Amino acid sequence: MDLISSRINETQVVTVNGSRIDASVAIQFKDRMREITAESDGRIVLDLHKVAFIDSSGLGAIVAAMKQLSNKQKLDLAGLTPTVDKVFRLTRMDTIFAIHADAISATDHRAV
Template sequence: MELLSEIRADALHVTVGEARIDSAVAIRFKERMREVAIGGPSRVVLDLGQVTFLDSSGLGAVVAVMKLLAPGQRLELCCLTPTVAKVFRLTRMDRVFTIHDDAGAAFAVASDCRE
């Protein structure tokens, strides 16, 4: 599971470098996310811009990652492709997660908070 991570505006920006998060990669996704997020900043922004397919196992993995984070950390999402956004809407998970249209919007939130 390819995940690229960088600290950006006091948050951890994690970009999924794969087109699918499904049952074949869900466990590896959770493990890699735990590795990159452990001990990181309080905001973890998961960039799903390259993900074109997310099944129920993938959705469950994203929810599991949210639960795996430390108590002071929160998972936010950005750059959802139309198909992935539809999965979040249909399952009402769009009400559980903070979802930003793009990475710029996700990190503008952080700079607005410091002003």
């Protein structure tokens, strides 16, 4: 699972560099997220603008990534494509995560 980590302002942005988060990559996704976020404090934005498909395993992996964060960390989502956004809304996960239009707006201090 190819995840790219960068910093925008004081927020860690993790971009999924792939078109799918499904059962075939869910475990790799969780493991990579744990590695990437282990040294980070504060907000983490998961940028999903390249993800065109997510299944229940992928959704579960994102929730698991959120649950493995410390109390000092918070996971927000950004850049949901229409199909991925629909999955989050149908499963009511949009009530669990703050969802932003894109990574830039998610890292704007006024948006926090």
